[in-house]
Amino acid sequence: MADAKKSEIRKIAASKTMRKLMADHFYELDRAVKEGHPKVAWCTSVGPAELLRAMGFLVYFPENHGAMLGATRMATETIPAANAIGYSPDICSYLTSDIGAFLQKRTPLRDAYKGIEAIPEPDVLVFNTNQCREVQDWLAWYGRRWSKPVLGVECYKGVGEVTDVHVAGIAGQFEAMVPALEEVSGQKLDIDRLRETVRLSRECSDLWKEVLETAATRPSPITFFDSTIHMAPAVVMRGTQTAIDYYRELLAELKARIDDKVAAVEGERLRLYWEGMPIWGRLRDLAMLFLELRTCLVASTYANSWVFTALDGDDPFRSMARAYTELFIVRSDPHKEKYLEEMVKTFSVDGIVFHDSKTCPANTNCRYGMAQRLQERLGVPSITIAGDLNDLRCYSDEQAKTQIEAFVEQLA
């Protein structure tokens, strides 16, 4: 049973800085749309943000908006509007909640940031199918709506070893996008600026990785739930000095926690890994549940998806191609299992929680026997929670809670 005594989520002081950065990010985009410059590009979360930034675009990430729709639970009300125009309840609920919100003229940005009335209308929309095909359909909808160009990269799938062939294929597509982007932005690509942006992005990625790795310490100074919040700058501001400064601040705070033996989960007795999408509308409930169970979700594939160690300012196109193809989501099952094995070791994980996210097969890795193979090979037990990233109609609080509690009873 969860400990009767109520625990409190330990607040991270850097959150205050992050909230300000996020506000600046959205106000800057809003101003750009109202004033007509700089140009705004929409980009998928693991799309070529560095290229867009280097070409002078302000970059907006629709998945970030999707996560806000989920976290505010507005998604459950907006999804049906997209379902009604033919976007199935079985497809990505970021897509359906975002398009549904647009149709209903709603956005959580309006509640969070006074004066912002709508999501920023783009001048161009850019996707990379490295994560899934849905992003292409999603951006295409807005492209049609606003008659704006939609550009994209068609990525490989199920990649084992990332080879020069893969890298050349993707780098070629990035380069081929440049003329169209130049036309929209009205500026020529400055290769030195791209190099610098890629370098900054790499530095951001390295710091974010270091932040996540603080969780290897026992007790961990950070939980998966913290990382789902604090990854925002790595997603929306990578390639800027601002993101780097932010992660320096956060890292210093977490290192101080380690020095002072401050645990994110008081009395940490179990350490689990979260595999799959967050359940945005239930982050707080789940964080509280794990806290009461004195169990820390120390690491996740999800938060690590914004670690791009291959980025190299000296070779911007090819290194971007490599970094965006090396991602977990692009890889074959044997590669993914090796990756998870490393994670289990690095973070001294006692068990894995797989989230079978109804509408995101791309981030759901328990449907082809992986959990069973890992248990057999590594002896790591796991559970599978049925749920969804944004569509709470696919999630049972009680069933998930029972499974999590039973798992902890089994491991404790």
Add this chain to the structure above:
Amino acid sequence: MADRFSLGLDVGASAAKAVLLEGEVVRARSIQRSGADFAAAATACRDDIVTKAGLATGDIEHVVTTGYGRRSVPFATSAVTEITCHARGCYAGFPRAITIVDIGGQDNKVIVVEASGDRRNFKMNRKCAAGTGAFLEEIANSLDTPLSSLNGLAAQATGDVKLGSFCTVFAKTELLKLIAEGTPLPEIVKAAFRSVVMRIVEMDPLEGDIVMTGGVVAYNPVIVDLVSEALGRKVLVPDHPQCTGALGAALIGQDR
């Protein structure tokens, strides 16, 4: 000594079950419908138990609750999930490596227990009624037949009528078709039972000794026969299959 008595209360979606242990011995059992008020059902169970055992409520020191309503019982001394309790309750009856299949009112569980009694893993069915007690209630409603008569009807069937679909709503549409075709009632009920069995065997490879528990099993032994038939070996059933969760809870209470 008051703390010799340990009460296990399994407050499930359709019924509350209680087992009172005095040391190793089961002193009393009770089963009450739970409905909308878990606390009331739990209280009714406890009151019934103390009456049967000739005790006062104060004589019971440990009350361990389990099941969906486990956190709704004000007099509980602790709460443990039904997965842990079923494992413990079944292992008490079958102290060896077992795989437990529990068919509950709202969900099904498969729990794999090692020879040592430790749990290896568990699974719960996905978020729909298919294969659960709720499915059979729906079927009984559609057929305008009391739930309690399903087993007797299924036992009369001789054919091999099947329902093909996974989903409860689709299965009910299939029922309408069978009714329209004039399929005899016993055959239709057995088809619904087969559907429950299919939902179970697709949850897990079900290796080794299988122990079945839960209210559906208690009232519908034909389902146990069908699982035995599907697995090609005899499935084990404890003496009071509906009460293994409560027994496990009472045993856990004794440890505390």
